[in-house]
Amino acid sequence: MPDLTLTTGDVDAASAVLIAAATALEARSEPLWPPATLTPERLLKHYPAASWRVAWQGGRAAACMSLQDRDLLFWPEDAPGTALYLHKLAVHPDAQGRGLSGWMLDRAVQEGREHGLAALKLDTATARPKLCALYESYGFQRVAERRVLGFDVTLYTLDLR
Numbered sequence: 129m130p131d132l133t134l135t136t137g138d139v140d141a142a143s144a145v146l147i148a149a150a151t152a153l154e155a156r157s158e159p160l161w162p163p164a165t166l167t168p169e170r171l172l173k174h175y176p177a178a179s180w181r182v183a184w185q186g187g188r189a190a191a192c193m194s195l196q197d198r199d200l201l202f203w204p205e206d207a208p209g210t211a212l213y214l215h216k217l218a219v220h221p222d223a224q225g226r227g228l229s230g231w232m233l234d235r236a237v238q239e240g241r242e243h244g245l246a247a248l249k250l251d252t253a254t255a256r257p258k259l260c261a262l263y264e265s266y267g268f269q270r271v272a273e274r275r276v277l278g279f280d281v282t283l284y285t286l287d288l289r
Contacts, residue, residue, distance in 0.1 A: 142192035190223035
């Protein structure tokens, strides 16, 4: 990917990417996240500022994700220090189709390995076959399906060893 840089902690830029992506999905009748839940203030209630990674291309926020060292909601049985947990991966609509999702996943894998973690884990809506296919094509293994807070989710893991 030419001209990409990754920064940490910019929740305002992450929020802008997420809102743009969520709005575009709604316009295609494929809602994922309500845009009102993606403001910086709302995001900070669940995802610390330091967890945010933003990819910049040509001075514009192009993609984002949150990486956390614990996920008690979706992975309560996991011991601390064993995995990195990915949330809210999104690519701005203006930057889609350029492989940014894979680039972001590569960065998450790199970070997990640098910290000596055994796995990268995530959850996604079970009823989102395109998202499931994206993660599976990257190499994630489907390990479980659960109902969490009224939503059916599929849990995925990627071995980092």
